[in-house]
Amino acid sequence: MRTRYFCFLTAGAAFFLTGVPAFAHHSFAAEFDVKQPITLKGTVTKVEWTNPHVWIYLDVADAQGNLQHWQCENGAPNTLARMGWTRNSLKAGDQVTVEGFRAKNDDKTANARQVILPDGRKVFSGSAEDGGPGKAKDSGQ
Amino acid sequence: MKNHFRPYLISAMACAALLILAAAASAQSESVAPPVERNSPRLPDGKPDLTGVWEIPYVPDMSKGIGPLPFTAWGEADFKAYDPAKFDYTAHCLPSGLTRQMNTPMPLEIFQMPKRVAILFEAWNTFVIVPTDGRDHPKDPDPTWMGNSVGHWDGDTLVVDSIGFNDKTRLDTIGHPHSDQLHVIQRFSRADPLHLAYEVTVDDPKAYTKPWTNKRVFTLKPKWELMEYSCEENNKEVTEHLVK
Numbered sequence: 307m308r309t310r311y312f313c314f315l316t317a318g319a320a321f322f323l324t325g326v327p328a329f330a331h332h333s334f335a336a337e338f339d340v341k342q343p344i345t346l347k348g349t350v351t352k353v354e355w356t357n358p359h360v361w362i363y364l365d366v367a368d369a370q371g372n373l374q375h376w377q378c379e380n381g382a383p384n385t386l387a388r389m390g391w392t393r394n395s396l397k398a399g400d401q402v403t404v405e406g407f408r409a410k411n412d413d414k415t416a417n418a419r420q421v422i423l424p425d426g427r428k429v430f431s432g433s434a435e436d437g438g439p440g441k442a443k444d445s446g447q
Numbered sequence: 448m449k450n451h452f453r454p455y456l457i458s459a460m461a462c463a464a465l466l467i468l469a470a471a472a473s474a475q476s477e478s479v480a481p482p483v484e485r486n487s488p489r490l491p492d493g494k495p496d497l498t499g500v501w502e503i504p505y506v507p508d509m510s511k512g513i514g515p516l517p518f519t520a521w522g523e524a525d526f527k528a529y530d531p532a533k534f535d536y537t538a539h540c541l542p543s544g545l546t547r548q549m550n551t552p553m554p555l556e557i558f559q560m561p562k563r564v565a566i567l568f569e570a571w572n573t574f575v576i577v578p579t580d581g582r583d584h585p586k587d588p589d590p591t592w593m594g595n596s597v598g599h600w601d602g603d604t605l606v607v608d609s610i611g612f613n614d615k616t617r618l619d620t621i622g623h624p625h626s627d628q629l630h631v632i633q634r635f636s637r638a639d640p641l642h643l644a645y646e647v648t649v650d651d652p653k654a655y656t657k658p659w660t661n662k663r664v665f666t667l668k669p670k671w672e673l674m675e676y677s678c679e680e681n682n683k684e685v686t687e688h689l690v691k
Binding site: 385 | 621674687
């Protein structure tokens with residue numbers, strides 16, 4: 307487990323040191339609302355290691371204890387791979403927290419900016435963030 | 448007694464071996480100094496060789512660092528009205544257009560031949576072919592997403608001149624506009640063996656009152672290979688109507 311998450315630490319450190327924004331095939335504002343940050347804590351049910359975005363599916367318990375099915379958009383596999391992620395970095399059953407932003411057109415879709423691992427390490431997930439806070443201006447916001 | 452001295456003996460032997468290796472390396476570097484480490488490589492025709500996989504910076508806003516762009520009234524009105532939440536063509540996996548393609552942070556690979564240069568882009572897995580055999584643009588080319596490019600050498604700088612664009616793209620992610628009168632001039636020069644100086648000039652009399660130039664630096668990545676990028680593979684933005 308320690309080895310499996312080492313790459314995450316490197317990736318996260320690289321991002322936070324350089325502050326290099328990641329990239330989506332679309333403008334951030336075309337899909338997500340920067341005014342609606344969200345934190346999702348749940349169980350990974352599926353990972354799609356696909357272009358143009360990696361998708362992480364999460365089951366998240368709501369206030370009543372009912373499981374809600376969420377999907378989170380991340381960066382492209384190319385970008386994540388060069389930062390240290392692999393297609394096996396996350397698997398069904400992993401407990402994670404995803405910090406990101408709600409989609410404009412769907413109430414169970416979010417843009418993931420950062421994944422917090424069970425041991426508390428925070429790692430960048432290379433999600434669409436042209437226009438995210440502190441990043442390049444996006445005229446659509 | 449024998450065991451007591453053994454570590455020292457091994458250390459001494461290791462030191463001697465290192466000294467011999469260092470001396471050999473030193474002699475080698477003096478006799479066959481590799482010029483490639485000090486000078487940028489050149490092709491047999493004498494032109495600087497731009498071949499390689501280059502890491503390119505993400506430039507979502509081409510005005511950053513150069514101030515407000517010299518908009519015409521049309522250009523300014525179009526930029527102010529642009530809202531990617533209403534429509535962003537790249538979310539539908541349509542081609543980025545030349546400048547927005549060069550602005551992506553995914554690497555590109557240049558293959559240089561004496562009469563032709565190919566630029567392969569990882570993002571969208573697309574390409575630009577640049578003839579450098581002295582030809583001019585075709586007359587009245589059909590408008591395309593990536594335009595028509597021809598190149599020539601200005602000393603050690605490759606100059607790529609592109610026209611013939613359609614008006615369906617944006618210059619960058621934040622949506623700086625252009626028209627079908629867009630004329631793009633790109634200048635590539637090897638600043639040093641590991642870096643490529645890149646300048647892109649945007650000339651579009653419908654959108655801007657005068658040409659303007661954005662500069663950046665590409666970094667050689669000898670160990671990188673371009674990867675597959677299928678924008679349509681799992682584009683849930685469109686299939687699940689997450690974008691318009």
